[in-house]
Amino acid sequence: MSKRLPVKLRAHVRQRAGRCCEYCLIHEDDVSLSHQPDHIVARKHRGQSQADNLAWACYVCNQLKGSDLSSIDLETGRIVRLFNFRKDRWSRHFQLDGAKILPLTAVGRATEHLLQLNEPKAVTARQDLIQYGRYPR
């Protein structure tokens, strides 16, 4: 994680995401810690620093995801890959229910659990943003 991405690539990933976390959809203007480029497939797993392997992520989502590629689906007990923004459609795996992010698939459940997308503080923060018309953007 120490190597910085080229400025142009970082800006491309940021703009492509509309400056929102591609996991929890929070806009970078609505959090105090900076959003970051996330290697969907981490460098330690031979993921490349190129646009199709990068997502724009809030600090919390990026830290919780780390270099993970999969997690356990609590419903089936199976190992399931995580959501991949470059290959999957968000609305196929998740649905917003007010401030909650409801997983719709095994991939969604594994990702929601690993990233703690419905941790009470995150839901409360999203509820506040919804009141001001700032979530989702």
Ligand SMILES: [Zn+2]
């Ligand atoms: Zn996030």
